[in-house]
Amino acid sequence: MIWTNIRRVSTAGAKNFARSGSVSFATVLIMTVTLGIIGALIFLSALLNYTLTGIRNKVDVSVYFVTTATTENITSLQHRLEQLPQVSEVTYTSREKALTEFRARHANDQLTLQALDELGGNPLDASLAIKAKDPSQYESIVDFLNTGPALSSSGTSIIDRINYAQNKSVINRLSLAITATQKVGIAVVLIFALASIIIAFATVRLAIYTSRDEIAVMRLVGASNAYIRWPFVMTGVLSGIVSAIIVLVLFLPVTWYVGHVTTLWFGGFDFFAYYRSHIWALSGALLGSGIVLGGVASFLAIRRYLTT
Amino acid sequence: MIYFEKVSKMYDGDSVPALEDVTLSVEPKEFISIVGHSGAGKTTLLKMLLAEERPTKGTIFFESINVHELPSSALYHYRRKIGMVFQDFRLIPHKTAYENIAFAMEAAGRTDEEIASDVPHILELVDLADKASHFPRQLSGGEQQRVAIGRAIINQPEVIVADEPTGNLDPINTFEIVEILKKINELGTTIIITTHNKGVVDAVNRRVITMDRGRVVRDDEKGQYVL
Numbered sequence: 001m002i003w004t005n006i007r008r009v010s011t012a013g014a015k016n017f018a019r020s021g022s023v024s025f026a027t028v029l030i031m032t033v034t035l036g037i038i039g040a041l042i043f044l045s046a047l048l049n050y051t052l053t054g055i056r057n058k059v060d061v062s063v064y065f066v067t068t069a070t071t072e073n074i075t076s077l078q079h080r081l082e083q084l085p086q087v088s089e090v091t092y093t094s095r096e097k098a099l100t101e102f103r104a105r106h107a108n109d110q111l112t113l114q115a116l117d118e119l120g121g122n123p124l125d126a127s128l129a130i131k132a133k134d135p136s137q138y139e140s141i142v143d144f145l146n147t148g149p150a151l152s153s154s155g156t157s158i159i160d161r162i163n164y165a166q167n168k169s170v171i172n173r174l175s176l177a178i179t180a181t182q183k184v185g186i187a188v189v190l191i192f193a194l195a196s197i198i199i200a201f202a203t204v205r206l207a208i209y210t211s212r213d214e215i216a217v218m219r220l221v222g223a224s225n226a227y228i229r230w231p232f233v234m235t236g237v238l239s240g241i242v243s244a245i246i247v248l249v250l251f252l253p254v255t256w257y258v259g260h261v262t263t264l265w266f267g268g269f270d271f272f273a274y275y276r277s278h279i280w281a282l283s284g285a286l287l288g289s290g291i292v293l294g295g296v297a298s299f300l301a302i303r304r305y306l307t308t
Numbered sequence: 309m310i311y312f313e314k315v316s317k318m319y320d321g322d323s324v325p326a327l328e329d330v331t332l333s334v335e336p337k338e339f340i341s342i343v344g345h346s347g348a349g350k351t352t353l354l355k356m357l358l359a360e361e362r363p364t365k366g367t368i369f370f371e372s373i374n375v376h377e378l379p380s381s382a383l384y385h386y387r388r389k390i391g392m393v394f395q396d397f398r399l400i401p402h403k404t405a406y407e408n409i410a411f412a413m414e415a416a417g418r419t420d421e422e423i424a425s426d427v428p429h430i431l432e433l434v435d436l437a438d439k440a441s442h443f444p445r446q447l448s449g450g451e452q453q454r455v456a457i458g459r460a461i462i463n464q465p466e467v468i469v470a471d472e473p474t475g476n477l478d479p480i481n482t483f484e485i486v487e488i489l490k491k492i493n494e495l496g497t498t499i500i501i502t503t504h505n506k507g508v509v510d511a512v513n514r515r516v517i518t519m520d521r522g523r524v525v526r527d528d529e530k531g532q533y534v535l
Contacts, residue, residue: 001417008414019402217398220358221459222388223415 005227013234023207024239030203031243031293034196035286039247041189042285043255043271046278048185050269052178057131059171061138062163063145064125067095069158071126077158078128084144086137091129098124125160135175138164197293204236204297208305215305225306229299236298240290247286251275309466309498310334310357315366317352317522326352327363328522334500336466339493341509342502343533344519350502353519354471357500358390359383388416391460391497395472397452399444405455406431406440412459430458434488450481454488461492468492470501474508486511506533 017024065074074092081090093101099122106112116123132138142164208215211232218228252275259272275282310333317327327349334340342350355361356368359375368375370389378386399408406427413423431437434454444452453473460468470489474482486508493499503509509516509532516531517524 004420015407016402213398214400217400218411218415219384220360220387220392220398221412221415222384222463223411224384227415 009230010234012231013238016231017235017238023210027203027207027239028243031200031239031290032246034200035243035247035290037192037196038289039251039286041192045185045189046274047266047269051267054267056135059135059174060129060131061142063128064160065158066160067125069126073158074126081130086132086140087130088133089131093127095122095124095126135171138171200293201297205301208232208298208301212305229302229306232302233295233298236294237291240294241287244286244290248283309336309371311369313367315356315363315368318364325522330524332524334498336498337496339499339512339514340517341512342517342519343504343509348519349522350519351471354469354502357469388463389465391465391468393456393460393470393473395475397456399452399455401444404441404443405436408455409458409462412462416463426462430462434458449476450484453477453485457488467498472502474505482508509533
C-alpha cells in the first residue's frame with residue numbers, strides 16, 4: 001500500500017504540475033530567478049575567493065642571506081621553516097638565479113646592466129621567499145627567524161636582512177581588508193539569498209491559494225490530510241527541479257560569454273572554466289536548493305488549508 | 309440512522325439563529341427532500357451533518373457516532389460514509405471525469421484493481437462512459453453534476469447528501485439528475501436533498517421536510533411542495 005500511495009502521489013503531483021499550466025509557469029519562472037540568483041552568488045563568491053587568494057599569494061616575506069652563507073645552511077633553515085604550521089610555502093632563490101632574474105627583469109635597461117657589469121662579480125644575495133597560510137601569521141614567522149638562530153658553522157648569523165619591517169603595515173592592512181571583504185561578501189550573499197527565497201515562498205503560497213477550493217473538496221470527499229498534502233509537495237519539488245535544470249542550462253552560454261569578456265579584468269578568473277570544473281557541485285547545490293525550496297514552501301503553504 | 313436532537317446554531321454576529329431547536333430522525337433507505345426559502349437553514353442543517361459546522365446547542369448522531377465529538381484526525385474517515393453533491397458541482401478542475409471519481413476511491417485507500425473495475429461501471433451508471441477523459445470545463449452543467457454524483461456514490465456510502473443538486477441546471481438535466489438519484493435510492497442508499505424546485509419534490513414524491521427561519525415547520529410522508 002505504501003508503494004501504491006507513493007506512486008499515486010507522484011503521478012498526481014506530476015499531472016497537477018503539467019495541467020495547471022500558467023500557475024506552474026509562474027512558479028517555475030520565479031524559482032528560476034531565485035535559483036539564478038543563488039547560482040550567481042556561488043560564482044561571485046568563487047570570484048571573491050579567487051581574487052583574495054591571488055592577493056594573499058602576492059604577499060610574502062623574503063629573507064636575504066649574507067654572501068658567505070652556504071647552500072647547506074640555507075636549505076637546513078628552509079626545512080625548519082617548512083616544519084612551521086603557519087608556513088605554506090618556502091621558495092629558495094640562489095645568488096646565481098637572483099642575478100639571472102635581475103638581468104632578465106632589466107633587459108631593456110642598459111644603464112642598470114652596465115652598472116652591474118662594472119661592479120663585477122655577483123652583488124646579489126641568496127634569499128628565501130616565505131608564504132604564510134594567513135597574512136596575520138607573518139609576525140610570528142619573523143619572530144621565529146629573529147629568535148631561532150640561523151647560524152653558520154663559524155657561529156655568526158647568516159641572515160643579512162628580512163624585508164618584513166617595511167612591508168608590515170601593508171600586510172596588516174591587507175589582512176584586515178581581506179577579512180572585511182569576506183564578511184561583507186557573506187552578508188551580501190545571505191541577504192540576496194534570503195530575499196529571493198522569501199519571494200519564491202510567496203509565489204508557492206499563491207499557487208496553493210489558487211487550489212484552496214480544490215483542497216476543500218478533497219477534504220469533503222474524505223481524503224486524509226497526508227493524501228491531500230503530498231501531491232502538492234511533489235508539484236513544488238518538480239517546480240524546483242525544472243527551475244534548477246533551466247538555470248544550469250542557461251548558465252552554460254552565460255558563463256561562456258561572461259568568461260570570454262571578463263577573464264582579463266578579473267585577473268584570470270574564468271567563469272566558464274569554473275562552471276565546467278564545478279558542474280557536479282553546482283548541479284547538486286541548485287537541484288538541492290530547488291527541491292528543498294519547492295518542497296518546504298509547498299508543505300508550509302498547504303498547512304493552513306488543512307487545519308480546520 | 310441519523311438523529312438531530314434539539315440542534316440550534318447561532319452564527320457570530322447574527323441576531324437570528326440559523327437553526328432553532330431542530331429535532332428529526334432519518335431512517336435507512338429514506339429519500340428526504342428538505343425545502344424552504346433561501347436562508348431557511350437547509351444548508352446549515354447539512355453542514356452540521358458533515359461536521360463542517362458545529363451546533364451551538366444540541367447533538368447530532370450518525371448511527372452511534374456523536375458527530376461533533378469526533379477528533380479532526382478522524383473526520384476524513386467519517387466523511388467517507390457520506391457521499392456529497394453540491395449545487396456548484398465542486399469537481400477538481402485539472403482532473404478528468406474518470407480521475408475525479410477515482411480520486412475518491414484512492415483517498416479511501418482502495419486498490420488499483422478495484423478502481424479499474426468500479427469507475428467505468430459508475431461512469432456507465434451516470435451515462436458518461438464516453439466522456440471519461442473529459443475535464444470538467446469540457447462538460448455541460450448536467451454532465452458535471454453526474455460526475456459529482458458518480459464521485460459521491462463510488463465508495464458505496466450509506467447516505468448521499470445533495471445540497472441544491474439541480475440549482476444550476478435546466479429542466480431536462482434536472483429531471484435526469486432526479487432519475488439517477490431515485491435509482492441510487494432504489495439500490496438501498498439513503499438520500500437527503502435540499503431544493504426549492506417544486507418539480508423535483510413532486511417527481512420524488514417521498515418524505516418532505518419544510519423549514520422556515522431555522523425551524524422545521526412541516527414534516528410530511530409522501531409530501532408535496534407547500535410554501
